[in-house]
Amino acid sequence: MSDNLRELYQQIILDHNRSPRNFGKLEAANRHAQGSNPLCGDMLAVHLRVDDDRIAEIRFEGSGCAISQASASLMTSAVKGKTTAEANALFRAFQAMVTSRPSTPIDRDTLGKLAALGGVRQFPARVKCANLSWHTLHAALESQEGKKITTEREQE
Amino acid sequence: MVGVHGLSTAPRAGFDVERVRMDFPILEQVHEGRRLVYVDNAATSQKPHAVIDAVTRYYENENANIHRGVYRLSAQATLAYEHVRAAVQQFLGATDPHEIVFLRGTTEAVNLVAQSFVRPRVGRGDDVLISHMEHHSNIVPWQLVAEQTGATLRVIPITDAGELDMDAFRSLMTHRTKFVSVVHISNSLGTINPIEDIVALAHERGVPVMLDGAQAAPHMPVDVTAIGCDFYAISGHKMFGPTGIGALYGRANHLADMPPYHGGGEMIRTVSFAKTTYAPAPAKFEAGTPNIAGTVGLGAAVEYLKGLDWAAIRQHEDDLRDYATRSLLKVPGLRIIGTAPHKAAVVSFVMEGVHAHDVGTILDEREVAIRSGHHCTQPVMDRLGVPATARASFALYNTRDDVDRLVEAIREVREVFGT
Numbered sequence: 294m295s296d297n298l299r300e301l302y303q304q305i306i307l308d309h310n311r312s313p314r315n316f317g318k319l320e321a322a323n324r325h326a327q328g329s330n331p332l333c334g335d336m337l338a339v340h341l342r343v344d345d346d347r348i349a350e351i352r353f354e355g356s357g358c359a360i361s362q363a364s365a366s367l368m369t370s371a372v373k374g375k376t377t378a379e380a381n382a383l384f385r386a387f388q389a390m391v392t393s394r395p396s397t398p399i400d401r402d403t404l405g406k407l408a409a410l411g412g413v414r415q416f417p418a419r420v421k422c423a424n425l426s427w428h429t430l431h432a433a434l435e436s437q438e439g440k441k442i443t444t445e446r447e448q449e
Numbered sequence: 450m451v452g453v454h455g456l457s458t459a460p461r462a463g464f465d466v467e468r469v470r471m472d473f474p475i476l477e478q479v480h481e482g483r484r485l486v487y488v489d490n491a492a493t494s495q496k497p498h499a500v501i502d503a504v505t506r507y508y509e510n511e512n513a514n515i516h517r518g519v520y521r522l523s524a525q526a527t528l529a530y531e532h533v534r535a536a537v538q539q540f541l542g543a544t545d546p547h548e549i550v551f552l553r554g555t556t557e558a559v560n561l562v563a564q565s566f567v568r569p570r571v572g573r574g575d576d577v578l579i580s581h582m583e584h585h586s587n588i589v590p591w592q593l594v595a596e597q598t599g600a601t602l603r604v605i606p607i608t609d610a611g612e613l614d615m616d617a618f619r620s621l622m623t624h625r626t627k628f629v630s631v632v633h634i635s636n637s638l639g640t641i642n643p644i645e646d647i648v649a650l651a652h653e654r655g656v657p658v659m660l661d662g663a664q665a666a667p668h669m670p671v672d673v674t675a676i677g678c679d680f681y682a683i684s685g686h687k688m689f690g691p692t693g694i695g696a697l698y699g700r701a702n703h704l705a706d707m708p709p710y711h712g713g714g715e716m717i718r719t720v721s722f723a724k725t726t727y728a729p730a731p732a733k734f735e736a737g738t739p740n741i742a743g744t745v746g747l748g749a750a751v752e753y754l755k756g757l758d759w760a761a762i763r764q765h766e767d768d769l770r771d772y773a774t775r776s777l778l779k780v781p782g783l784r785i786i787g788t789a790p791h792k793a794a795v796v797s798f799v800m801e802g803v804h805a806h807d808v809g810t811i812l813d814e815r816e817v818a819i820r821s822g823h824h825c826t827q828p829v830m831d832r833l834g835v836p837a838t839a840r841a842s843f844a845l846y847n848t849r850d851d852v853d854r855l856v857e858a859i860r861e862v863r864e865v866f867g868t
Contacts, residue, residue: 294865295814302807302865311802333806334823334830334837356836358804359866416810 301412301419302359305367310359315369319352328355328429330421335361339369339429347376353426360419364410365426371407377434383407384427391420464761470846472497472753483816486854491636491795491842492820493686494667496750500690503749507742514738516715530741533748534731537696540751541681542672545701550731551744554695555663556586558682559630561697561734562659563590565707566680567628573599576625580605580613580642581832582635585825587661591630605631607832611638611787619650626656633671633681634664637824637840638787639770639795641665648677657703663687663695667844668766668793670759673698685743690750694743697734704730711736762845766794769843769852776856780863786838794843797824800859803866805837811865812839815858 322340329336335357342350351369356362368387372380386403387410395414413423470476473495478485487495507529513522515530531546538546552558567577577591581604595602603621606614613631622629629651634641644660651658659680665671667688673681680703685694699707709716709727713736718726727733773796777783782801800808809821821839823830830836841855 294861298811298814298865301810307866332822334827358806360807362804419806419810422806 297412297415301416303409303412305406305409306359306363306412309363309366313353313362313366315352315366315373317352317354319350321350322352324433326429326433328425328432330357330361330425333358333422335422335425337361337365337425337429339365339426339433341430341433343377343434346378348372348374348380351430353429357425358419358422360410360413360422361425364423367407367410368426368430371405372430380430380434384431387427388424390414391423464758464765464845466765466846466848469757470848472499473846474498474501476846480816486815486817486851488841488843488847488851488855489818489820490667490844490847491664491687491824491840493692494689494844495846496691496746497689497753499753500746500749504691504742504746507745511745512742515741516732526741529748530739530744533744533751536748536751537683538698540666540671540755541683541696541698542670542674543698544674547729547731548698548701548704550697550699550704550734551739552695552697552734553693553740554684554686555661555682556590556684558680558695558697559587559659559661560590561710562630562680562682562699563594565710565734566657566699566703567591568594568598569708571598571600571627574625575600575627576603576621576623577601578603578605578618578621578626578629578631580631581607582611582613582638582640582826582829583630583632584636584661584663585827587630587632588828600627601625604828607640607829609833610789611635611640611829611833612789612791613640613642613647615643615646618647622650622654622656624654626651626654628659629656630659630661632661632664634662634668634793634795635787635826635829636664636795636842637797637826637829637838638789639792639797639842640787640789641791641793643791644676644678652677664793664795667754669763679703685747685750688750689753691740691743691746694740694747696747699730701730704734707734709733709736713737715739757845765845766843766847769847769849770794770796772849773841773843773852773855776852777859780856780859782863783859786833786835794847795840796842797838797840799835799838800862803862805839807866808839808859808862811862812855812858815854815861817855817858819855 319340321342324341327338337355340352353365399408399411401408410423413419475495513526515527534546534549537549605618648658657679660678662681663684666683681698686692716736786797805821819841822837
């Protein structure tokens with residue numbers, strides 16, 4: 294196996310793909326957003342319970358490749374219990390990581406387990422897979438209720 | 450001849466795959482020590498020297514606009530362009546070069562027929578019939594017509610194996626049916642549809658039929674006169690020609706009845722602010738300066754295909770399909786999607802516990818190029834209950850060694866995922 298592949302499909306990614314955390318519906322949710330990657334058919338829904346500006350509960354549903362599933366699972370684990378500002382800061386740090394050059398050092402202190410997704414930098418076609426859940430979370434936090442998030446630009 | 454893995458390759462009369470491979474420069478590519486295995490031919494095909502050289506030669510020596518200049522170069526370019534029309538006419542078995550319209554590809558051909566032939570002829574209470582296995586390019590143009598006219602788009606169902614349900618087709622054909630448009634060979638499943646039966650059934654009721662031939666033209670001889678269809682569309686880039694050029698065959702009487710689709714230069718007889726009269730078909734549908742270099746390249750592709758032994762190619766591709774099917778089925782947890790008995794060399798598959806995109810990425814690291822996703826046929830994926838498939842689609846230059854490399858890489862997918 295190549296180093297790039299080993300980096301992309303780390304054990305933690307495979308594990309979160311096989312047993313996604315926080316998967317399913319959330320009856321008590323008060324924020325929702327749906328994301329899709331129309332070019333590959335990945336679908337994702339993120340449900341949040343935000344109390345006093347803090348993410349009390351978060352769950353996701355959907356189907357997709359190992360990268361998008363693992364990213365969604367890791368994202369929900371990372372932002373649970375965080376304030377919306379903290380979650381948005383993580384969103385920005387994650388964006389900065391996946392869109393950086395492969396040689397750029399990763400801010401592991403800020404990103405923690407999310408750093409495992411840094412392997413997508415070697416695979417430009419897969420960056421979208423890692424990003425989908427975060428964009429969907431971002432939309433849910435911005436309370437863009439009913440707005441459909443897509444990795445592609447769409448006609449208004 | 451002995452293959453790399455000691456598998457003997459049966460000698461094929463009139464067809465030597467190693468010689469054919471030498472015609473395609475991209476196949477010599479080696480990346481990080483691995484020879485390129487290109488098995489995404491249903492998406493686009495590679496180009497032989499003959500096509501690349503023809504386009505280069507055109508730009509280096511022959512470039513001029515057509516149908517207007519009085520000078521030598523323009524006259525020659527016009528001759529070359531119209532010569533390709535005649536070559537495509539012969540390639541498709543049409544009787545008159547004026548029945549061939551040059552367009553950007555199959556997508557534009559479907560849109561032209563939808564807007565210019567079908568739209569003026571249908572309204573509320575009328576049906577347009579397509580099938581469940583269509584490419585999005587043979588779905589969306591009809592949805593647009595349905596929205597514009599109030600006509601209803603009806604869909605011929607497919608079986609679990611990925612074949613058209615012909616009994617359902619018969620019952621969907623009613624007095625309301627005004628047009629039928631179906632794919633000749635499915636890009637995502639490989640199913641070869643019984644187009645002669647479809648045309649016969651539709652024509653019994655006087656209903657015109659369009660066939661999307663994008664996947665057929667590079668793999669088998671097409672004879673529109675024998676098929677009897679009303680329209681047949683092809684894309685240059687799927688048949689070893691350039692991108693951005695394709696052709697529509699349309700029966701002369703239909704083309705004559707159709708209003709222009711785009712307005713502009715080239716497609717007119719006279720223009721005044723009071724009244725413009727149009728040129729006859731096919732010029733009527735070729736507004737603006739066309740893709741002349743692409744057309745020249747398409748001509749070279751047709752010429753290249755004419756020089757090959759089609760029966761031998763068919764045999765070669767059938768062998769690749771069967772060998773790939775057998776080899777892939779030995780991989781535990783792998784399931785083939787699309788198992789019609791009458792099938793082209795397209796093998797779509799899913800792997801238990803692994804998404805098609807992850808398969809695609811891992812295969813790419815092994816320099817094996819396949820397509821993963823819904824292949825612009827989302828309704829097929831929904832119908833067969835899979836979110837996406839990985840698809841290997843073969844062409845005349847592929848070998849059993851390519852299949853071995855594919856299967857070897859797939860074994861690595863299982864290794865990575867520990868399935």
